[in-house]
Amino acid sequence: MPVAVGAAQPPLSGKGPSLSWTPSLAGTFNPNFSIIIAPRQESRLEKTPAHTISFSDWPPPKYIPAVIDTDAKLAALLPAVKSATWLALDTEADSLHAYPEKLCLIQISTVAGDELIDPLGKINLDPLLEALNAHELIMHGADYDLRLLRKHHEFVPSAIFDTMLAARLLGERQFGLGSLVEKLLGAKLDKASQKADWARRPLTEQMETYARKDTHYLKPLADKLKLGLQQKGRLSWHQESCARLIVETSQPLVVDTDSVWRVKGSSRLGRLALAVLRELWQWREREAVAANRPPFFVLTHEKLVAIAATAAARRPVEPLLPPRLAGSQRRRDGLANAIKTGLQLSTDRHPEFLRPKGHRPTEAEMHRYHELEKRRDARAHKLGIDPTLIASRATLGELASDWDKHAPGLMNWQRELLR
Numbered sequence: 511m512p513v514a515v516g517a518a519q520p521p522l523s524g525k526g527p528s529l530s531w532t533p534s535l536a537g538t539f540n541p542n543f544s545i546i547i548a549p550r551q552e553s554r555l556e557k558t559p560a561h562t563i564s565f566s567d568w569p570p571p572k573y574i575p576a577v578i579d580t581d582a583k584l585a586a587l588l589p590a591v592k593s594a595t596w597l598a599l600d601t602e603a604d605s606l607h608a609y610p611e612k613l614c615l616i617q618i619s620t621v622a623g624d625e626l627i628d629p630l631g632k633i634n635l636d637p638l639l640e641a642l643n644a645h646e647l648i649m650h651g652a653d654y655d656l657r658l659l660r661k662h663h664e665f666v667p668s669a670i671f672d673t674m675l676a677a678r679l680l681g682e683r684q685f686g687l688g689s690l691v692e693k694l695l696g697a698k699l700d701k702a703s704q705k706a707d708w709a710r711r712p713l714t715e716q717m718e719t720y721a722r723k724d725t726h727y728l729k730p731l732a733d734k735l736k737l738g739l740q741q742k743g744r745l746s747w748h749q750e751s752c753a754r755l756i757v758e759t760s761q762p763l764v765v766d767t768d769s770v771w772r773v774k775g776s777s778r779l780g781r782l783a784l785a786v787l788r789e790l791w792q793w794r795e796r797e798a799v800a801a802n803r804p805p806f807f808v809l810t811h812e813k814l815v816a817i818a819a820t821a822a823a824r825r826p827v828e829p830l831l832p833p834r835l836a837g838s839q840r841r842r843d844g845l846a847n848a849i850k851t852g853l854q855l856s857t858d859r860h861p862e863f864l865r866p867k868g869h870r871p872t873e874a875e876m877h878r879y880h881e882l883e884k885r886r887d888a889r890a891h892k893l894g895i896d897p898t899l900i901a902s903r904a905t906l907g908e909l910a911s912d913w914d915k916h917a918p919g920l921m922n923w924q925r926e927l928l929r
């Protein structure tokens with residue numbers, strides 16, 4: 511074993527054998543050493559002492575990125591994925607850092623260990639996605655992950671077990687992964703890398719560890735939750751909810767060009783201000799893509815609305831500009847142009863106010879709404895779950911106006927509870 515031994519260097523720490531090594535060799539320490547410490551087949555979160563006997567803390571194990579980022583490495587992983595008896599999945603994206611966002615990491619846990627796959631590497635993910643499709647995927651709060659996988663890789667799973675949905679159907683009010691893992695498994699998750707930029711390469715050791723832990727506990731967590739659902743007779747509710755989530759997240763994304771720019775706060779604007787806002791929003795989209803930064807980084811929704819209102823009132827908008835924007839002549843010009851275009855539009859081309867959806871409810875409808883609400887809340891209270899899991903207020907309104915038309919859109923378990 512090529513352990514580097516220097517002559518007269520002081521030991522690196524008080525622990526371990528009283529050998530010392532040349533610091534200059536530390537950075538080039540034979541990587542095989544670390545591979546011996548952490549064999550591929552084993553979870554890196556549970557290093558087996560057998561391999562670490564006298565070297566457990568000396569010299570410090572060199573960190574080796576172990577992300578699957580080539581077709582060859584993926585091919586080596588596939589048999590374990592294909593033959594897995596259970597499989598947990600998670601993904602990380604860079605939506606806080608880039609625009610449009612990218613799928614940056616796929617985490618997979620099987621009985622063979624926790625693995626990281628790099629979709630940004632030169633790698634063909636098709637064999638992996640195909641293998642995943644043969645499994646029920648254990649995921650936590652799968653909504654966003656599934657939308658990303660669908661959008662970037664046309665991947666729609668055949669079945670999922672969503673641990674967040676399971677927890678909510680059991681009445682858990684703290685259903686974040688960290689809370690559940692702590693409450694049900696007694697383990698603590700580190701949140702440090704939650705908002706990290708997952709597009710950076712190489713990942714840091716801390717990010718890798720965080721990412722592996724995201725799927726590491728999902729199987730035992732799912733087992734506990736499943737048992738709870740069975741005991742309460744709610745497993746079929748959960749199955750239906752998971753299937754519904756797959757359908758919802760696999761719909762093709764239709765962008766409504768007349769509403770996508772109507773950001774929060776825009777409903778109080780006049781038509782001229784709306785015309786300006788629409789132009790401003792489009793300018794912000796172009797800027798965000800050009801800068802590869804999320805739109806809020808260019809200008810927040812709030813500012814966008816305030817600038818539109820101010821410009822429509824023919825008052826100067828400069829005092830509203832954040833320093834980052836005010837400091838760029840190019841951006842200021844772009845913004846001024848967008849405002850000018852909006853202000854110059856003829857009145858007939860100003861956006862219309864959005865008509866309130868539906869109609870004013872009749873007295874009978876109001877009555878039915880309150881009856882439904884009472885029933886929903888009573889059921890939810892008895893079951894110990896959040897009433898909106900059974901039906902949202904909007905759904906109650908639809909059901910009150912036309913039960914026969916809208917009830918088929920409910921899941922069976924929801925419909926049963928509202929009868």
Ligand SMILES: [Zn+2]
Pocket residue numbers: 600601602724
């Ligand atoms: Zn995650």
